[in-house]
Amino acid sequence: MEIQLKGVRHRYGEMQVLEDVTFNLPTGQIVCIIGPSGCGKSTLLRFIGGLERPDEGEIQLVGERPAGCLNPLTYIFQDFALLPWRTVEENISVVLEDHRIKGREAERIISDVLGRTKLTEFRKAYPRQLSGGMKQRVAIARALSVSPAVMLMDEPLSALDSQTRELLMDDLVELWLRERFTACYVTHNLAEAVRLGHKIILLSRRPGRIRQVVQIDMPLEERAARLMELEVIQRDLWALMRDEAMAADRELAHDN
Structure with a gap:
């Protein structure tokens, strides 16, 4: 089952949170969503999961459920x-x-x-x-x-120490190789995104728009041994988002 998002827009009061977000989650892939704090990553995940509805746009589940599927969508949270x-x-x-x-x-x-x-x-x-x-x-x-059909993962490793995070990434890769599950994975951690993501969606600072879509064709099972290549992708992503991440932190501090 694939999920397609088309033209998703949303605001909370006077605050525009998401603007014209369009992408798809292909069957059997892990799609990671990254971006500065407050850019609407978790809001977008709630829309995909049906916990909230966006002001505008479409979110569609396309295709047949896998055999034995009881819930088309299920969450994995950072607090377990x-x-x-x-x-x-x-x-x-x-x-x-x-x-x-x-x-x-x-x-x-x-x-x-x-x-x-x-x-x-x-x-x-x-x-x-x-x-x-x-x-x-x-x-x-x-x-x-x-x-x-799809696992929605909201910062699932952020509460863990670095060693445990590495072990859990290994476990997720091993699990994906057996299950070929589909997942939408929200994270602040660029190392997680390049280690686990078949596709990475980079959102701009608020209102969240898609700045870049990065497809990583390197097989998941090879990535632990090719960390230097992943670090290049990670540095390129950080170069794209660094200034906006700093601006977003200032905006959030001002809002508080």
Whole structure:
């Protein structure tokens, strides 16, 4: 399933947040959205997820759902959004309960996604017993349990330390190589974007417009060994956004 955005515009009161945003999320690709603070990245993700509606423009889901898809779209948040009184397997089962999936079928799905995210031995653990990286793996397992057509990832690694972030990027690459999932991935971190993104959408400072679309054809599985090439792409992206990032920080400070 592909998502197409055409002419998306939005304002909050007198503030224009997004202006004429048009791009597509191809099936089986990770599309990263980057840009200065306040440029509308997370707002755009909420529009894609149907949590809000833009003032103007179209957002369409095109194509057939994958086999077994329970939710066409599902979120992965930076704060993990786990229920502290539930174990790992119970945090996953909560989304299955919404679809009245219980018993053996729920057990089969939970065991499957725990295996796919390397969490089988932690199924009875509570969130307080897990590291930040493990908590985010639980959030990813929960998202996978509904076989989404598209995963919407809002700064999913920003709450983690640098070493854990590197490990989770490796895990996401490994998972993508097995699953070929589709994702819209919002991040401030340019290193994450060039490591994980098949396509990178660079937004301008507010109001967010598309400044650049960068297609990275390097296979995901080769990127960990080709970091110098990725650093060139990262430097080029930073050169494009540096002045606007500084201006955006000044604008946000003034607004506050």
